[in-house]
Amino acid sequence: xxxxxxxxxxxxxxxxxxxxxxxxxxxxxxxxxxxxxxxxxxxxxxxxxxxxxxxxxxxxxxxxxxxxxxxxxxxxxxxxxxxx
Numbered sequence: 001x002x003x004x005x006x007x008x009x010x011x012x013x014x015x016x017x018x019x020x021x022x023x024x025x026x027x028x029x030x031x032x033x034x035x036x037x038x039x040x041x042x043x044x045x046x047x048x049x050x051x052x053x054x055x056x057x058x059x060x061x062x063x064x065x066x067x068x069x070x071x072x073x074x075x076x077x078x079x080x081x082x083x084x
Contacts, residue, residue, distance in 0.1 A: 003027045006035070 002019050009016055009028055016026055016038075025039040067075075 001025045001027055001037075003029060005029045005032075 002016075002024055004012070004016055004026060006028060009026075019026055020038055020040045023040055025037055027034060028036045028038065
């Protein structure tokens with residue numbers, strides 16, 4: 001377990017947070033006395049990243065409509081020109 005005082009925690013938080021990210025606990029001292037312990041949260045091995053179905057979202061919004069090149073160019077020009 002690594003040990004830091006409050007000033008070190010404030011001034012070198014990036015280094016301390018790297019220890020925590022690597023799974024180490026950190027004891028914090030205040031005026032030389034133990035004050036707190038920072039420990040990393042347990043990793044949830046069951047959670048999966050959220051998979052977004054962009055194709056389904058596109059179908060829900062546009063309902064299978066296909067745009068011509070001219071329509072796409074007009075929409076892009078309107079968006080870039082600030083029109084809505």
